[in-house]
Amino acid sequence: MSLPVKHALITAAGADERRLPLQNLTDRHGDWKPVIVIQIDEILDAGVERVGVIIRPADRPAYETVLAPYGQRVALVEQAAPLGYGHAVLRGRDFVGPHPFLLQVSDHLYVGGGEKSCTAQLLELARSEGCAVSAVQPTPESQICHYGTIAGSVAPGRPDLYQVENVIEKPTPTVAEQTCVVPGLRLGHYLCFFGMHVLTPTIFDLLSAAQAAAPADKLGLSPALATLASREKYLAARLSGRRADLEARLGVFRAQLALGLHGPSRDAILAVLAEELALDATLRK
DSSP states (O other): OOOOEEEEEEEEOSSTTTTTOEEEEEOOOOEEEEHHHHHHHHHHHHTTEEEEEEEEGHHHHHHHHHHGGGGGGGGEEEEOOOOHHHHHHHHHHHOOOSSOEEEEETTTTEEESSOOHHHHHHHHHHHHHHHEEEEEEEEGGGGGGGGGEEEEEEETTTEEEEEEEEEEEEEHHHHHHHHHHTTTTTTEEEEEEEEEEEOOOOOHHHHHHHHHHTTTTOOOOOOHHHHHHSSEEEEEESEEEEEETTTSSTTHHHHHHHHTTTTTTTHHHHHHHHHHHHHHHHHOO
């Protein structure tokens, strides 16, 4: 079964997310753009037709200004209160409709390791496998407290593809050691979410049910993904590329460096880095 993906959601309403998507960086082609524009350009280039951006109502004027050139291809969807990541995703239900969709967070940038972008790789996998697919990357034990982490098994003959069996949000090392060990990974490493998913509309039903069961609680996404794994085929994939978490220490710097090294200015950037290192060494003598 093919899984064509024509819609995407980008969440940008969280307290830690909302300021970063409007941060300007130089993209891999040397153009000065806001992070959200770099993301949307990659999504549209990968074949998605429309993108919904989940925002706080107070941020609408800023986003309308930045995203106006996209016209009807990009829509703003408001999340009036910070009721959780799952709630932000659920706010996009009317925009997506009964279709599979791409989901990304706005405080990450993704840099492909080859000619295909990370987005294009994930969409291609979802189409070929005909199911939900989340991007993951091996993550050391010291960092898993920041990410959703999967438990699963390696797909036969596919060393970078995994059948998801469970999802645990920000586990402790003890919990991860007991429940999230995946064959083939280095000792002390676990498969954590990359911040990029292709999901089926089933996720909206699961989020709605969770919200109805505990309306006073913040709504997370990971518990719904864990339930999804028990309801339908759900895979995780290691992509060729890397993510840059803009909220991390030196995150914006790392994102800018990664973008530059993946573009036509790679040699010039390496030359500048070599000059700076040489100058620094001289000044430290």
